[in-house]
Amino acid sequence: MAIIPVDDLAITRRFGPHLSKNTAVRLSTSVSPEKLVKTHCCFCGQQCGIQLKVKDNEVIGFEPWEEFPFNRGMLCPKGVKRYLQGSHPDRLLTAFRRDARDPSGFSPMGYDEAIAKVGAEIKRIQAAHGDDAIGVLGGASLTTEKTYLLGKFARLALHTKYIDYNGRLCMVSAGAANKKAFGIDRTTNPWADMIGTEVIWVAGSNVAECSPITTNYIWQARELGCKVIVQDPRITPIARTCDLFLPIKPGRDAALFAGVLQIMIEHDWIDRAFIEAHTVGFEQVAEHCKQWTLAKTAEVTGVPARSIAKAAELWGNAKSSFFLHARGIEHHSNGVQNALGTINLVLASGRIGKPTSGYGTIVGQANGQGGREHGQKCDQLPGWRDISNPEHRKYVASVWGVDEKEIPGPGVDAYEMFRKIDAGEIKGLISICFNPKISLPDNAFITRALEKLEFYVAIDFFLNDTARHADVVLPGSLQEEDEGTVTQVEGRVIKIAKAVECPGEARPDWRILQDLAQTVGRPKGFTFESPRAIFEELRLASKGGVADYSGITYEKIEAQMGVFWPCPSHDPQTGAPTPEHPGTPRLFEAGSYNPIAKGAGPFYFPDGKARFNVADYRAPIDDACDEFPLYLTTGRVVSQFLSGTQTRRIGPLVEQYPSPRIELHPRLAEKLGIADGDWTICETKRGAMTLEAMVVTTIRPDTVFVPYHWAGEKSANRLTVAAQDPISKIPQYKVCGCRVRKADGPPAYASVLEAQQ
Secondary structure, eight states: OOBOOOOHHHHHHHHHHHHHHHHHHHHHTTOOOSEEEEEEOSSSTTOOEEEEEEETTEEEEEEEOTTSTTTTTOOOHHHHHGGGGTTOTTOOOSEEEEOSSOTTSEEEEOHHHHHHHHHHHHHHHHHHHOGGGEEEEEOTTSOHHHHHHHHHIIIIISOOSOEEEGGGGTTHHHHHHHHHHTSSOSOSSOGGGGTTOSEEEEESOOHHHHSHHHHHHHHHHHHTTOEEEEEOSBOOGGGGGOSEEEOOOTTOHHHHHHHHHHHHHHTTOSOHHHHHHHEEOHHHHHHHHTTOOHHHHHHHHOOOHHHHHHHHHHHHHOSSEEEEEOHHHHSSTTHHHHHHHHHHHHHHHTOOSBTTBEEEEOOOSTTTTGGGTSSOSTTEETTTEETTOHHHHHHHHHHHTSOGGGSOOOOOOHHHHHHHHHTTSOOEEEEESOOHHHHSSSHHHHHHHHHHOSEEEEEESSOOTTGGGOSEEEEOOOGGGSOEEEEOTTSEEEEEOOOSOOOTTOOOHHHHHHHHHHHTTOOTTOOOSSHHHHHHHHHHHHTTSSSOOTTOOHHHHHHHTOEESOOOSBOTTTOOBOTTOOOOSSTTOTTOOOTTTTTSOSSSSTTOOEEOOOOOOOOOTTOOOSSSOEEEEEEOOTTOOTTOTTGGGOHHHHHHSOSOEEEEOHHHHHHHTOOTTOEEEEEETTEEEEEEEEEOSSBOTTEEEEEOOOOGGGOGGGTSOOOBOTTTOOBOTTOEEEEEEEOSSOOHHHHHHHHHO
16 A cells, blocks of 8 residues: 655644644653653754653653753753654654555565665666765764764765765854864864853854753853844844844855954954964955955945944953854855854954853754764765875774775765766765755755656655655664764763664664665675664774764763763873873863874964964855845744754644744835735745745844745745855855745645645
8 A cells, every 4th residue: 555645734734733632641641651761852953961751662751851061951842842753653664665556655665675675776776877876865963873884884885985964054164164264173162161251242043943052051141241242134032132233134244254353453452462372374364354344344244333343342352252153154155254254253352262262153953063073974084084185094994994995085065966966977865864855955956856866765764855755765763762972062972872662664774774785795894783883983983083082982971971072092192091081171272182283282283273264255146136136044943943854743843833934024014015924925036935924023124034944835945046155065045035025815735724724
């Protein structure tokens, strides 16, 4: 019997209320759990501690884990309801094949048969078209053990260079900037260092909705007198109580940072002693900033001149500070330059590597930090090593027991892989916990590319929107069905504990990868018996690298409630074992572990000095214009997460924000004759979508906002542009030109919704 994939509306309406009522019944009967399992939330990069209540191999609720130092029992709405996904009727319990009689549906197949089918198709495609005809797409919500194994699997079991991951849509602009400036890619300080700082600058991060526990740290700092600067096109919740709001036009961030730095230089609000002793390149940056007069900066950015001057004064005169940013400044074709602009402000102040003074990028995905350190990126090997570096390749090859020549060279980014699919270069695709049909921009192109594949296998725990194009779907594991490590927003490596067994024929993802390695006839290196065994090899593979995990053990993680990397097993200068190394909560302090500088200085370059980088401003690609005069920007809402594969199936979260809306300012709404709740069309060069209007005073009058968690006719990425940063290859989600008008009536999907109600 074929199982037909239901659309997004059917999922939310059929299963959402069902789960809500079941939850109410379950809680009202006060079912006693058999055990409490200390672990972490499965969603964002904060990775808050949580205790899952388990009975009869089912997660039935949660308790706060008040001892875990990051969140101390606090959770956001997603964390509170995350346990509801485990028993969802959409949970994949068996493998499925695309039904030959009905290509729009699927029929179940045995797990062993499915693995054999996938292996046969991989061998067929590679025999006909070469090893690189297979591509692999990973996920930044996987444990670090799985991401390590996935990179090894692609390169050794498949011999393909084409592997990348959905962190390409998240942290890569910040990562590239961090590498250029610091030589290392990690938040510099634990979040507790915010408490007691004088100024916090939050740029392009809606922390209250995207990372709520971070808001608590900012509020604690504010209670002690900290001034808060918020930079965003929208007055997000954190901006409502800030001391200075900078209402920037989308995509103009590098210009703002250059203008602020110019004012700081003019008033000598910089730390010249620090700049001289610990940095290089300041003169070139100072020369670049001269063009950014206050008047020019205000004109380009849309921020009032007096606010720009005030920001420079607050930041420049502070004795301690913390700079935070996220996708709002990174999701641009100029994202790396935007991030470099923030780092220039931090370095010019000299306030880094100290208590209450730091810099950090707010990680979006569950393992957004660890998932980009150990080998699933197209240009990377474990330990944050460079796949093009002969010495790095040689070391990892020795750990893997292969000749260095057996490791393929660098591949391409995730979006470029779809261009290669479209061009016929990649014929087969394996994806795991990645939903590119919803996540990637201009997703009509992604859909067309998926249908060109000769064979596609998706590994996931729900049939996500992309997996509906698969030829075979393999049932993977939820976070609570396996153990492993992730690295959260501060750089703290933490332990995910297994709470329940996989249901039905579902398997832990690492077992699926090893089964595939066996069936393609390349089992060497893929015979691990547990995640712990994988982690032990990862420790060795990362040894001596920038992201050194070699001194981290499961036992140390549990004893310390997390270990900040780098944590070496040996001293880089003497070679002596360091079994008691506690990890590195604060980077760039004197005497802290640094295998690159080796005592020359705190930063991860041979001379130990940080790099100033000229951060050029470039106008966005597909900017507002006469035909499309408004700026479209996209982002999250508090009750949903990323492509919604999980949260759109959790009833209470759906009820909190059931459908996306077009957010626009009253002045714009009045001009267009649109009232709150009216059906409204937003159109770009790629297409149009019809949603209900949400008229608010908390957005620029020249900007509209649409959240991106939904599928089909409600997918914001139907509209976004596939422009990418030339360095990081991150897409430009946060701005493109659009036009808005009132619709003649509701869209077709609204009629479907009414019928289901």
